[in-house]
Structures are given as C-alpha cells and as structure tokens.
Amino acid sequence: MKIAHNFNAGPCVLPKPAMQAGIEALKDFAGTGMGVIEVSHRSKEWQNIMDETVALWKELYNIPEGYHVLFLGGGASTQFLYVPFNLLNKKAAYLETGGWASKAAKEAKYFGEVEIVASSKETTYNYIPKGWKVPTDADYFHITTNNTLYGTEIKEDMDCPITLVADMSSDFMSRPVDVSKYGLIYGGAQKNVGPAGVTVVIVREDILGKVERPLPTMVDYRTHIKDGSMFNTPPVFPIFIMHETLKWIKSVGGLKVIEKMNIEKSDMLYNEIDSNPMFKGTIIDKADRSRMNVCFVMEDKYKDKEADFLEFAKAAGMVGIKGHRSTGGFRASIYNACPKESVQALINCMQEYAKKNA
Ligand SMILES: *Cc1c(COP(=O)(O)O)cnc(C)c1O
Numbered sequence: 001m002k003i004a005h006n007f008n009a010g011p012c013v014l015p016k017p018a019m020q021a022g023i024e025a026l027k028d029f030a031g032t033g034m035g036v037i038e039v040s041h042r043s044k045e046w047q048n049i050m051d052e053t054v055a056l057w058k059e060l061y062n063i064p065e066g067y068h069v070l071f072l073g074g075g076a077s078t079q080f081l082y083v084p085f086n087l088l089n090k091k092a093a094y095l096e097t098g099g100w101a102s103k104a105a106k107e108a109k110y111f112g113e114v115e116i117v118a119s120s121k122e123t124t125y126n127y128i129p130k131g132w133k134v135p136t137d138a139d140y141f142h143i144t145t146n147n148t149l150y151g152t153e154i155k156e157d158m159d160c161p162i163t164l165v166a167d168m169s170s171d172f173m174s175r176p177v178d179v180s181k182y183g184l185i186y187g188g189a190q191k192n193v194g195p196a197g198v199t200v201v202i203v204r205e206d207i208l209g210k211v212e213r214p215l216p217t218m219v220d221y222r223t224h225i226k227d228g229s230m231f232n233t234p235p236v237f238p239i240f241i242m243h244e245t246l247k248w249i250k251s252v253g254g255l256k257v258i259e260k261m262n263i264e265k266s267d268m269l270y271n272e273i274d275s276n277p278m279f280k281g282t283i284i285d286k287a288d289r290s291r292m293n294v295c296f297v298m299e300d301k302y303k304d305k306e307a308d309f310l311e312f313a314k315a316a317g318m319v320g321i322k323g324h325r326s327t328g329g330f331r332a333s334i335y336n337a338c339p340k341e342s343v344q345a346l347i348n349c350m351q352e353y354a355k356k357n358a
Contacts, residue, residue: 005342007332008320009148009293010170010191015337017251018194018244025240036240041233049243050228056246060255063179063202070201070221071229071239076169076188079199080104083142083165083184084111085219089211093117093138093162097154098125098147099326104167105142111213117141124327125150128288136161140183140207146171148191149324151295151331152288157181163207171292172200173249174336175259183207191292192335194242197235249336258336265334265343266291272347277358278302278309279350282329297329302357306330309353316349 006013029036030045039046050071057069072078080103084092090112094105096119108114115138118129125147134141140163146153148170155175158164163183172192179185184203190196201221208221217223223231249258270289273281273296282295298306306329313321323329334343 003317004319005317005345006319007334007338007342007346009324009331009333010188010335011196012191012320012333012335013337013339013342014195014241015245015248017248018241018337021244022237022241026237037237039236041230041236046236049240050230050234053239053243053246056243056250057200057202060173060246060249061177061179061202066206067179067202067204068221068225070203070224071234071242072199072201072224073197073232073235075196075199076100076167076186077103079167079186079201080107081110082201082219082221083140083186084108085213085215086208086211086221087140087163087165087184088112089139091115091135091138093135093141095119095129095132095141095143096121097128097144097152099149100167100169101142101144101147104144108142112139120152125152126283127285128152128154134160134162138162139210140165142167144169146174146290146292148293148333149331150327151283151290151293153290153292155291170335171290173246173255173258174262174292176255189238189242191333192337194245195238197238198242200242245337261340262291262334262336265338265340266294268340268343268347269294269332269334272350276350276354278305278354279330282327292333292335294332294334295323295327295329296331297323297327305357312353313346313349316345316352318346318349321346 025036054069088111092108093115096116105114118132120127120129141160142165144167157178165184168185169187170191172187186201189198273279279296280299283289321330321332323331
C-alpha cells in the first residue's frame with residue numbers, strides 16, 4: 001500500500017488501531033452478526049458504546065460534576081448558532097483570532113449585540129491579541145482555542161468573570177484542559193477525536209434555561225441532555241470511531257502524554273522552519289504558535305519556489321501541506337494521530353530541498 005504522510009487539516013489522519021477497529025465493526029459489531037451501521041441505536045450493544053464514549057470523555061478530560069457530554073450532528077459550524085440561541089439574552093463577547101472565530105461571531109449577531117473584544121484580523125490573524133478586557137455585562141465570552149487556518153493557539157485555560165465558551169475543534173484532546181473554567185466547550189470531531197459527522201458539546205447544566213426566547217426542540221441543549229444524545233438517530237459510525245480514538249488516547253497514557261508528544265512534534269518542525277535558510281514561520285511570537293497547525297512560507301528571495309517545493313514534497317509522500325487558499329505558503333497539520341515519523345519525513349524533505357536549492 002502507498003505510504004502517505006498525512007498533514008491534512010481535517011478530515012485528517014486517525015490512529016491506526018481506531019481505523020482497524022472500524023473495519024472490523026463494519027463486518028461484525030460486538031458479536032451481533034451485524035455491522036455497526038446496521039444495528040439498532042436502541043440496542044444494548046450500541047447503548048454500551050454511547051455510555052463508554054461519554055465515560056471516556058469524562059475520564060480523559062477530568063470533567064467535574066454538573067457537566068453533560070453530548071454528541072450532535074451539524075458540525076462545529078452549527079454550534080455557532082446553537083450557542084447564542086441557548087445563551088445570548090442581550091449581548092455576547094467574542095475574541096476574533098481567526099476565520100472560524102469570525103464566523104462564530106457572525107452567527108451570534110442574529111441573536112443580539114456582539115462585542116468583539118479584540119481582533120488580529122488586520123494582520124491575517126498572525127498573533128493572539130493581548131491586553132483586552134471581557135465586558136462583565138455580556139452573557140458569555142466566546143474564544144476559539146486553536147486557529148486552524150493561520151496557526152495560532154491559546155494554550156492555557158483562562159480565568160473569565162462571565163461564562164466562558166470555547167470552540168476547541170482543532171485542539172480537542174491535545175492537552176489536559178481545566179473544564180471547570182468553561183461553561184461550554186464544543187468541537188467537530190474531525191481533527192483530533194474522530195471522523196467528520198459528530199460534534200461534541202460539553203456543557204455545564206446551570207448555564208442553560210436562562211434565555212427569554214422560546215427554543216425550538218432540536219436546538220435546545222436540554223433536549224439532547226434528556227435523551228442522552230439520541231433525540232434523533234445519532235451518527236453511529238463517527239461515534240464508534242471516536243470511541244476507538246479515545247481508547248487509543250487512553251492507551252498511550254492520556255492527555256499529559258499526548259501533550260508531551262504534541263510539544264515534541266511541533267518543536268521539531270518549528271526548529272527546522274527557524275533554522276532552514278529557505279523557510280520562515282508566519283507566526284512570529286513563539287508563544288502564540290499552534291502545536292496543531294504549523295504554518296510557514298518560503299523566505300522572500302525564494303518566493304517563486306513554493307510550487308516547486310510542493311511538487312518535491314509530494315513526490316516524497318507528503319500530503320496536505322499546501323497553505324490555506326487565503327495565505328498561500330504551507331500548513332502542516334500535525335494532530336494527535338500524526339506520527340513523529342511523518343514530521344521527521346517532512347523535516348528531511350525541507351533539508352534535502354534546501355541542500356539542492358539554497
Ligand atoms: C474545522 C473547524 C470548524 C468547522 O467545523 P465543521 O464541523 O466543519 O463545521 C470550526 N471551528 C474550528 C476551530 C475548526 O477548526
């Protein structure tokens with residue numbers, strides 16, 4: 001089989017054991033003689049997977065009492081509207097650190113006043129704004145912990161005087177998180193915790209039921225809490241693969257170990273970017289650099305070589321390193337399941353290219 005070093009931004013590389021378990025479960029799920037996508041979602045075999053997956057989230061993220069873990073459809077983008085629908089009475093505050101953060105704020109405007117506390121938009125989101133203040137009269141403060149498109153990341157859980165809401169789509173389960181600092185955390189599974197098709201919401205029960213507007217059944221988080229994420233038929237296969245992905249995270253030692261691996265992999269790649277004469281990073285303040293999406297470009301005098309390097313890298317098995325269409329250059333997404341060997345292969349590729357062309 002062809003070997004691919006997969007740096008896709010999402011969907012992306014998944015742990016091999018999770019992929020293998022998925023293949024087996026399509027043939028025969030839990031000894032039922034049926035595939036996992038053929039059994040009833042009301043069966044005890046499936047209920048076990050739901051219960052275990054919730055339990056794995058609670059264990060790995062050390063989720064305190066009072067929180068619910070939900071598995072919904074619609075992707076993280078649908079949460080951009082669920083959040084204000086359920087939480088915004090008059091005003092919400094947003095930190096604009098990237099394209100996804102901006103899209104989240106746009107949806108909130110349908111429900112009330114939105115204050116952008118700070119934005120790095122003018123410099124294509126190449127830093128995390130500092131020194132802003134959260135307005136205490138807002139209903140919640142929304143952050144996007146990892147800026148998938150441009151490669152910045154908020155790596156610490158901040159103190160917030162009002163309900164803190166976070167889109168963690170692209171750095172979910174990449175480090176231990178102090179969940180108690182958040183009222184609500186959400187994310188699409190397809191970057192670190194599974195395939196596309198399931199969206200995870202972690203919500204503290206006491207923040208719900210406070211808006212004045214009537215809530216349609218399907219967008220009311222309380223519906224999904226009450227029905228154990230089975231108000232409608234859940235996306236069974238994505239949840240199954242997520243279950244296996246979390247088992248893999250646990251088997252390697254949990255989130256402290258995963259975080260160490262992510263620091264090691266991203267340091268390796270940033271070190272190469274900083275020392276290689278042909279490349280440079282786009283996020284100058286090292287503290288802001290994402291461990292998940294490593295963005296870089298060619299040094300100015302080699303600008304015309306970008307397409308050539310992409311071809312060179314492709315021939316060596318690199319997949320998905322072309323930068324986002326709005327920035328050009330390169331982006332290597334090195335999520336949890338991206339092996340260190342793939343990062344090393346990319347580094348080798350950059351070194352070889354520089355030897356020939358610098
Ligand atoms: C990918 C991504 C999204 C969009 O997720 P969908 O599930 O495709 O809607 C939202 N926010 C962030 C930070 C992302 O990386």
